Amino acid sequence: MTGAERERGCLFCTLRPAGDDRALLVLARRGGAYLMLNAFPYNAGHLMVAVKRHVGTLAALTAVERRDLWDLAALGESLLAEVYHPSGLNVGANLGRAAGAGVSGHLHLHLVPRWSGDTNFMAAVAETKVLPEALSETYRRLAAALERRGRSAAGRTRRPRAAGAARRPTPGRAGGRRPES
Numbered sequence: 001m002t003g004a005e006r007e008r009g010c011l012f013c014t015l016r017p018a019g020d021d022r023a024l025l026v027l028a029r030r031g032g033a034y035l036m037l038n039a040f041p042y043n044a045g046h047l048m049v050a051v052k053r054h055v056g057t058l059a060a061l062t063a064v065e066r067r068d069l070w071d072l073a074a075l076g077e078s079l080l081a082e083v084y085h086p087s088g089l090n091v092g093a094n095l096g097r098a099a100g101a102g103v104s105g106h107l108h109l110h111l112v113p114r115w116s117g118d119t120n121f122m123a124a125v126a127e128t129k130v131l132p133e134a135l136s137e138t139y140r141r142l143a144a145a146l147e148r149r150g151r152s153a154a155g156r157t158r159r160p161r162a163a164g165a166a167r168r169p170t171p172g173r174a175g176g177r178r179p180e181s
Contacts, residue, residue, distance in 0.1 A: 089112065
């Protein structure tokens with residue numbers, strides 16, 4: 001199999017051209033990587049960060065790819081903390097099929113939010129996962145957190161307001177801020 005044939009069948013390579021990021025579950029894009037929801041999550045909020053180029057090792061990354069990979073991992077970590085308030089976070093990469101890589105040959109990180117006691121009998125005994133929300137709701141919540149930070153869900157920074165321009169309060173919010181619940 002040639003490199004081009006391998007890339008055509010690769011899940012992460014199909015995400016390279018920007019398209020309908022909501023349908024593709026892509027939250028943010030950078031020059032060398034993107035942040036997305038895992039379509040088959042271990043827990044609600046399970047994210048992945050993949051480099052755009054079809055490369056399978058950390059050592060093979062360019063400086064830009066390495067920076068974008070870890071910058072997006074940090075962004076994912078902070079979004080998960082803001083939206084889901086997990087007790088902890090598993091961050092990992094499986095390099096190669098023998099290490100458990102589901103998509104072997106294309107480097108990606110997993111960010112899995114964890115809560116104390118989050119393993120239950122359904123996963124341990126019945127080999128069934130129960131997720132408390134649909135992927136579309138997870139995407140909506142995380143994309144909204146990005147918007148509040150001044151970034152679009154595709155990862156581009158919003159155009160700044162003119163100097164001295166006041167932010168209009170959003171109806172139903174005190175001073176433009178959502179009341180704490």
